[in-house]
Amino acid sequence: AQTVTQSQPEMSVQEAETVTLSCTYDTSENNYYLFWYKQPPSRQMILVIRQEAYKQQNATENRFSVNFQKAAKSFSLKISDSQLGDTAMYFCAFMKPRDSWGKLQFGAGTQVVVTP
Amino acid sequence: DGGITQSPKYLFRKEGQNVTLSCEQNLNHDAMYWYRQDPGQGLRLIYYSQIVNDFQKGDIAEGYSVSREKKESFPLTVTSAQKNPTAFYLCASSISFRSQNTEAFFGQGTRLTVV
Numbered sequence: 083a084q085t086v087t088q089s090q091p092e093m094s095v096q097e098a099e100t101v102t103l104s105c106t107y108d109t110s111e112n113n114y115y116l117f118w119y120k121q122p123p124s125r126q127m128i129l130v131i132r133q134e135a136y137k138q139q140n141a142t143e144n145r146f147s148v149n150f151q152k153a154a155k156s157f158s159l160k161i162s163d164s165q166l167g168d169t170a171m172y173f174c175a176f177m178k179p180r181d182s183w184g185k186l187q188f189g190a191g192t193q194v195v196v197t198p
Numbered sequence: 199d200g201g202i203t204q205s206p207k208y209l210f211r212k213e214g215q216n217v218t219l220s221c222e223q224n225l226n227h228d229a230m231y232w233y234r235q236d237p238g239q240g241l242r243l244i245y246y247s248q249i250v251n252d253f254q255k256g257d258i259a260e261g262y263s264v265s266r267e268k269k270e271s272f273p274l275t276v277t278s279a280q281k282n283p284t285a286f287y288l289c290a291s292s293i294s295f296r297s298q299n300t301e302a303f304f305g306q307g308t309r310l311t312v313v
Contacts, residue, residue: 091238117301127288127304173240182248183292184231184302185256188240 084109084176088189095164096197102149103159103192105174111135115177116150116157117186122170130172133157164196200225204289204305211276211283211312219274219308221289228294230272231302234258235286244287247272248294276310283312 085108095101107116118130133141133150140148145165149158161168171193175186202223211217223230229248233241243256247266261280266272272291276283286309292302 086240088240125286125288125307127290129301132301182229182246182294183300184229184290185243185246186241186302188233188242190238190240 084187086174086176086187086189088174088192090192092193094195099164100162103172105157107155107176111178113179117175118159119173120170166196169196202291202303202305204308209308209310213312214278217276219287221272222270223291227291229292231290232274233288
């Protein structure tokens with residue numbers, strides 16, 4: 083079974099600053115997918131970024147980027163130039179390649195608070 | 199607009215009663231999922247269905263039941279056997295696993311409170 087660990091329950095960052103969220107996972111699979119989801123106060127889950135394990139290049143989406151370290155089983159999310167709208171719960175998630183796209187193993191989440 | 203609709207947004211039930219949460223999607227997705235969210239535990243998979251008339255248990259299926267009679271609908275029943283049903287429930291859907299470069303889409307959730 084896969085486990086996903088997010089060790090930071092809450093992080094605070096000032097507007098325009100950078101914050102990095104950590105995620106580690108445990109798996110015996112060689113190929114898999116990793117995701118970061120954002121859940122704002124509306125509680126709507128929004129996909130932020132996706133990484134395929136066989137791709138060595140780290141994924142980026144505008145102000146969001148990941149540092150994927152496959153050997154270390156680490157998948158951190160960096161939010162640059164933080165904005166007030168980034169305030170949300172962030173979940174790291176794992177998916178096996180043979181599973182369907184919604185069959186995910188989630189971490190416990192990290193609450194990010196962006197302050198003016 | 200295409201999307202996933204969960205209803206109701208808030209639901210209150212007395213202990214010992216069964217309750218059914220609705221999830222409807224018009225995205226033409228084959229697969230649908232139910233997750234439970236508790237504070238400090240992230241989302242945990244209850245049941246999922248990859249095709250009509252078929253579904254599988256997730257990690258915490260005990261005390262829950264589902265049906266998938268139509269592609270668009272995947273209702274979740276929380277039975278009286280569920281020992282701690284108060285939680286936030288999220289429904290999701292996705293294209294089949296054979297598709298590439300896609301993602302799961304989530305509804306806005308139902309907050310169930312059992313008193």
